[in-house]
Amino acid sequence: MSTQDAYATSRETTEGRVYSVTGGDWDSLTTDIGATKEERVVVNMGPQHPSTHGVLRLILELEGETVTEVRCGIGYLHTGIEKNAEYRTWTQGVTFVTRMDYLAPIFNEAAYCLAVEKLLGITNDIPERASIIRVLMMELNRISSHMVALGTGALELGALSPMIFAFRERETVLDLFEMISGLRMNMAYIRPGGVAQDIPTGGVAKIREAVAKLRTNFKDNEKLLIGNTIWMKRTQNIGYLDLAGCTTLGVTGPVLRSAGLPWDLRKIQPYCGYENYEFDVVTTDTCDVYGRFLIRMKELEQSLRIIEQACDKLDATAGQPVMVADKKIAWPAQLAVGADGMGNSLAHIREIMGESMESLIHHFKLVTEGFKVPAGQVYVAVESPRGETGVHLVSDGGTHPYRVHFREPSFNNLQSTSAMCEGSMIADVIGAVASIDPVMGGVDR
Amino acid sequence: MSEAGMFGAHGTGDTSGFGGLVRSAAQTGSTERPYGGYFDEVTDDLERAYPLFSDAIERVVVDRGELTLYVKRDRLFDVAKILRDTPTLRFEMCMGVNGVHYPQDSGREMHAVYSLLSLTHNRRIRLEVCVPDSDSHIPSLVEVWAGINWHERETFDMFGIIFDGHPGLTRILMPDDWPGHPQRKDYPLGGIAIEYIGATVPAPSERRSYS
Secondary structure, eight states: OOOOOSSOEEEEETTEEEEEOOSTTHHHHHHHHHHOOSOEEEEEEOSSOTTSSSSOEEEEEEETTEEEEEEEEOOTTOOOHHHHHTTSOTTHHHHHHTTSSTTSHHHHHHHHHHHHHHHHTOGGGSOHHHHHHHHHHHHHHHHHHHHHHHHHHHHHTTOOHHHHHHHHHHHHHHHHHHHHHSOSSSOOOEETTEESSOOOTTHHHHHHHHHHHHHHHHHHHHHHHTTOHHHHHHHTTOSOOOHHHHHHHTOOTHHHHTTTOOOOHHHHSOOTTGGGSOOOOOOOSOOSHHHHHHHHHHHHHHHHHHHHHHHHHHHHTTTOOSBOSOTTTSOSOOEEEETTEEEEOHHHHHIIIIIOHHHHHHHHIIIIIOOOOOSEEEEEEEEETTEEEEEEEEEOSSSSOSEEEEEOHHHHHGGGHHHHHTTSBHHHHHHHHHHHOOOHHHHHO | OOOOOGGGOOTTOOOSSGGGOOOOOOOOOOOOSOOOTTHHHHHHHHHHHOTTHHHHEEEEEEETTEEEEEEOHHHHHHHHHHHHHOTTTOOOEEEEEEEEEOTTSTTOOEEEEEEEEETTTTEEEEEEEEEOGGGOEEEOOTTTOGGGHHHHHHHHHHHOOEEETOTTOOOSSSOTTOOSOTTSTTSOOOOOOEEETTEEEOOHHHHSSOO
16 A cells, blocks of 8 residues: 555654645645736635525635625535435325425425315315415414524624524414424425314414514514614615516515515415405515515515414314315324324224224225326416425326426525625625525425 | 345335336327417417427427427427517516426437416416437527526436536536436435444335335
8 A cells, every 4th residue: 555645745753644745736836826916716605604594505706805706506405305205195295395495394385285286186175274274374484484584694694683583483483383283393284185183272362362472573673673774784785686687587585576576476376365365565676685684574564464364264264174075185184182292183093993994994095005196297386485486296197296396496596696796795695695595405405 | 136125024015005006107198279268379479479380389288277388309499589588478487497207208208397487477388398318408598597597407417308508517406426317217216224233224215115
């Protein structure tokens, strides 16, 4: 074995082998660098950097403090969810897709389930109460997701207090998620055909209480940030992307609305009965980080409005089913919260284990084999907190998806980093990326 | 092939029954006019704006309220440009492209599926391009919609479809030196065996007849 390294000579000493990196072409290399007049530096920001929103790697080319070129390096969180889903039943797919954009799990589930239902042709058979619960959960999720966007966005620009308030609000929402679905994140709560279980007794009252609390608490962050001179100087005219830029880059969500276009799929291509709710689409025309911040701030109030209306509708539909009537598709067991947490309801266990053999066979077949979905393909899009979450599903008529593809808004919108940041200062890159609000779980899937 | 799996399972190890299903990717046939909704308008307008329509569009399929135009790859770039620029069509946004692998569809194994969105008219359509596995080249549409850049890279990464004219067609999600294209049907589910002291849990693709 050769001990000679091509780039470093070594010698043995009493303390071990010592390498000295000399020789080679180092001398000429350093002379060459000295000869260039530009001060160009290439900086790797990330993938482990507190202000790059997870494992995002930004490759910045700098001239002094000015950014001349930005490229994103992604893929560090690729988990192969789309591939895995091809090996599971349609229902199990929910458990996978909820983990893509982990800050907006309900939106992934909703988009996926709407697509499965469209393939099945049962879109109109979904019980009204199930759609109301879906809307309620999506809007709660929008609040918790926007809270992270605002909190971490502010934190990355140096404002620490907004993050504390934002996570307090997020905690309120996550408690509601826990009450409704049993889980705080990655709930797999929305299922093809409806939702996993009804809102628990007394749940609607708790949601109303939380809404009142959130409405008051949101003012804390508003007071801290809206009109704050330092905040405005850090965010105004930063990360500029106008409507033409958004269109050609396929950018949707708050970034598109900050360019002045009131494009919100909830209004324009309604799903889950969004046409029955009253709310406004928030826009600004500043095309900058401040505009996107304002939009997220004001969308919180719109979400609260929708949640209140959903609560009224839940009161009116109390006791109605939350799963499609077709027993060939509907999940056989309703879940229930027992003393030791959530699980199959005891009534159902009694039925399949002690009373009816047919029930057991039905349960077993549907849970292990799953239901068949007619062959074909669909594309379904919902308005997630980050933009259009689109699902392209292909079925070959079997019990598994043939292809599951998520058109993730984070993945798409992250492309605009170069357009937003090139020519700006390095400190503004952080603000611009934060305003896109990319979630790497969604980007890399 | 040895079928002995985890926990002493023999054969396929499959207790669910779906392991025996023969799966074939069914393709919906061409749809006859009228297509319904705005689909007739879109196809008519495209036909007017693009004289080579009958040559470029192989099939028109309307299924579950969605319109799919099967485009020949040589004409894809022109069709895309006309769809974007014609005032009556105006598909300003391309929501992305993704691949689907149909190994049984001989001579057309690789499909690239584009979803287009018109902000002006609030319409959605889908383009599908089918190419053989042995010659999976499709013209890049980055010049038409810049935002398709990463989507084409992902499709290349996952399926090996080569988008000619792309400014930098490199892997995007998998490591640069990764062998193979994971989303193809001939690529196993994969995974890494988990090792404990004295025991090993096999990788997912080794556990059952997932292949």
